Each structure stands twice: as C-alpha cells, then as structure tokens.
C-alpha cells in the first residue's frame with residue numbers, strides 16, 4: 581500500500597453492538613468484520629439475534645448502542661450513503677401484491693438506476709435471476725411463497741449492490757431453485773464484486789457458499805472462522821456438527 585493511501589474500509593465493521601427491545605437484549609455486545617468480496621455467513625439458533633443484526637446493518641433498525649459501519653459509512657449518522665451501497669433481502673416480506681412481477685422489478689430498479697437504459701438492464705437481469713419467465717406478467721398476489729421469494733432474491737441482486745444482505749435467502753425454495761440461487765449468489769460475488777452477508781439455517785448451504793462464518797448465540801458472536809478452520813477446531817466433519825457442539829457447550 582502507498583504511504584499516503586487510506587486503508588480500505590471493511591464492507592461491514594461492527595463494534596460492541598447492543599440492541600434492546602423492552603427488557604430483551606436481542607444483541608448484546610457484538611463485534612463483526614466482513615471484508616470486501618467475501619460471502620460471509622451468520623448462523624445461530626432461533627432468536628439468537630441474526631435478523632436484528634442484519635436489519636441494523638441495513639439501516640432499518642437503530643442500534644441501542646455501539647458502532648456499525650458499512651464501507652466506512654455510519655448506519656446512524658449517514659444512513660443515506662449506506663443505503664446507496666446495499667440491498668436487503670428480508671426474511672419475510674409483504675411484497676407489492678397488486679403489481680406484476682415485472683412491474684415490481686421495474687419499480688425497484690427505478691430507485692437505483694441512473695437512466696432508462698439502466699432500468700431496463702436491471703429488469704432484464706432481475707427477470708433472468710427470478711427464473712419466473714412468463715409468470716412475471718402475473719400479479720404478485722397469484723404467486724406461491726417460493727415464487728415471491730424468487731422475485732425478492734432477483735430484486736436484491738439485479739442492481740449489483742456493493743453489499744447484499746440476505747436474510748435466509750433460500751428459505752421456502754424448492755431444491756432446484758435453492759441450488760440455482762446459491763449459484764447466482766456465488767456468481768454475483770465473484771463476477772460483479774458484490775460482498776454478501778447472509779444468514780441461514782441450512783448448514784450445507786453455508787458450507788458451500790461462505791468463505792467465513794460466524795456463529796451467534798444470545799446476541800454475541802461465539803465462534804468465527806472459515807468452515808475448514810471450524811471443522812478442525814471442533815473435530816467435526818461438517819458445519820452442522822460444529823454448530824451443535826458450539827451451541828450446546830460453547
């Protein structure tokens with residue numbers, strides 16, 4: 581690195597994050613760093629604090645205390661700049677039911693595109709990712725749960741954000757489409773420089789996709805590393821074994 585050059589900011593840099601709901605500490609002093617270009621997986625039992633953390637990074641929820649930066653921009657003092665760089669796939673979402681899939685993609689693309697051509701190229705890309713073909717002309721309210729999910733995944737990736745935050749990206753998808761979405765996520769990370777932070781309950785998925793993984797429990801990170809490092813450390817053959825060992829005894 582050149583002498584005067586600034587050190588590149590991490591894609592996500594969280595220190596001592598706390599989020600309290602009433603009397604419940606959903607996040608309780610969490611530290612996390614995601615580097616640019618990584619596919620990073622957050623895993624953990626139900627209620628561990630994954631969605632809360634992801635929503636804070638996505639500027640949808642304010643932290644109670646602590647610091648959260650996305651490519652150097654603070655999510656509390658500079659949410660506008662954060663939003664320009666990210667897209668967020670919620671765990672569940674009431675989509676725009678009266679729009680057709682195509683209208684929805686076009687509507688979402690219009691927030692990100694700089695001109696008409698770019699809108700069309702985002703929509704084309706979204707249509708391809710969704711794999712919904714002629715069903716894209718139908719209203720979203722006629723879609724199955726999995727089809728809605730496919731549309732949302734497409735919307736999240738089509739604009740090639742610098743950071744894609746994906747809360748359980750393949751939940752509710754059939755085996756074929758889940759496989760397809762994983763490959764799309766890999767391709768976007770590799771070819772378009774999209775950094776990905778995802779949560780999942782599917783350990784095979786995380787093993788397949790992620791270069792690093794953090795295990796969250798009771799609102800803190802209790803273990804972190806590449807899947808291979810964790811297999812070695814816990815004398816395990818797969819992430820499921822690691823997960824069970826760490827969650828039970830860690």
Ligand code: ATP
Nearest residue numbers: 601604605606624625626627628629630631632633
């Ligand atoms: P899951 O794997 O079940 O999706 P998670 O790891 O995503 O779980 P969170 O949704 O972040 O967990 O929830 C963390 C804790 O915070 C839980 O105890 C949850 O009940 C609580 N919580 C989350 N959102 C709220 C809210 N809006 N009001 C009150 N408590 C909340």
